Amino acid sequence: MGPGSSLVCDIRMNSVLPPELQAKYQDPNRIRRILADTRTIAIVGLSKDSQRPSYFVGSYLKYEGYQVIPVNPTADEILGERAYPDLLSVPGPVDLVDIFRPPAACVEIVQQAIQKQAKAVWMQLRIINLEAAQLAEDAGLEVIIDRCIKMEHGRYNGSLHWVGMNTELVTARKARRYF
């Protein structure tokens, strides 16, 4: 379990973004708010292959209680959930769009996320497209770049700590689960 109140410590490791972009796109309190407020996550580029990173992330998020919607034109069903060829084909609302596609594909995905009225866009580790990020921000979406949603969830729920990783969380306050 992670810290209960707002974070006062810096989280900086394991990103290639410069400090000013880390401050803009990796704010720990914003990440925690997104993880807490989100119910439905469309994972664009979620693989059918159970040993791919996107599948690890999808199965983790599903187990943690999120509704995961696979977006993959080559699949009918992934993780027991119906898959859709693109975001616009998803019938219901989407809170968060998590992107596992190359940077070049991000602008189009963000355009669809805006059309779907998603609340936030998350580009996974090393998937960096600042133009797509700006597009999303201009439309009022929250944006996270160059972080893994599974690692971040594990950072704040305490499980990443259990495997000996440096969560960079430092506090003397009693733990409280935030999401």
Place this chain on the structure above:
Amino acid sequence: MQNNKRQFGFETRMLHAGHIPDAITGARAVPIYQTTSYVFDNTDYAAQLFELKQYGNIYTRINNPTTAVFEERVASLENGTGAVATASGMAAQFITMMTLLEPGDEIVASAHLYGGTVTQFTHTFKKLSVKVHFVDPTQLDTWAAAITPKTRALYGETIGNPKGSILDISALANLAHSKRIPLIVDNTFATPYLCRPLDFGADIVVHSATKFIGGHGTSIAGVIVESGKFDYSHFRTIADPSPSYHDLKFYETFGHYGFLMKARAETLRDTGGCLSPFNAFMLIQGLETLSVRMDRHVSNAKLIAQFLHDHPRVAWVAYAGLPDSPYHDLAQTYMPKGPGAVFTFGLKAGNPRQAGQQFIESLHLFSHLANVGDARSLVIHPASTTHQQLSDEELRAGGVGPEMIRLSIGLETAEDLLWDLDQALSAISE
């Protein structure tokens, strides 16, 4: 919410990193989770854990909540991305190498290493068809010359045992990275308070936590820390599908955690060299006072090194904190607070073997034993103890002579230590 930019200092992290008080009990000290195993939420969760799709506790041979506090705290202090605790320092380096290497691989290592490490590398690794080339760590050319297409890592000690040579970490990191191989540094003698090798470009740090990290001489332990910055995408053992994990590709799946996840979920699991939760608890107590202890260890060591340097019955003192040490400049670069508290000196005597014996038998406060980094001052005669398995050739390569005495300076009153050394030196017959 206003300030989420605070970077907490080293001492704050010694006390707080890796431990958030428990949500239910609020226990302020780190509890000892003396348990082998953990009840699963349900069958789905169990399956997810075993496939590494969830981070969680499975079995104490793989992870444990008390040990995790020790691991994260050391990772934080070393500025690493994470850590894996092990049963001993020897297990830490063994697990590191067994994670990185395959039969037929080679490593290039400093010749100025702990004798037990030399033995492990030379004889145990030979059984695994891994060849280690030992080189003079002070000569960068000799490292470069020993690298072959089969070389998979460079290895050295921050402060070389037993001659006190200082590893040129930045230069070796550049050399290693030009060959796309990692630099592994044993940081036992410096501790992360005096030197953080990852900050200078090293990729993996290993410790015998038995020493200064514990500080009390009660518990054997080791730890592996990784930077998370090395690109393993070409490194077969970390990047290729793993046959012992349903063809999982650790580097692709876990990225900057890939090496450590593999070290834990495969090598630690399969070799069994885990740390006991009780020992992890003991080491956590040590970490909480690390900086305070190291400052005193270093100030005592500097006084004693200078005293011996000026003593008529001492031939030489190998301490990089002395201005005339050939390693003084490197020590200033890599550990400006001081090059630790373990060093050697040579007795000036006609029969150095006998003089060594007389000296050790005459000491009152220094404990004669095979360890370093205790709160108490320690002494040993390497040629007849720690290095006795080495051949004469290996001894010479390691820089160990019959006149050599190794000291580990403790936290006692400095004047008492000086008195003890002086009276023992006087007891040596001419």
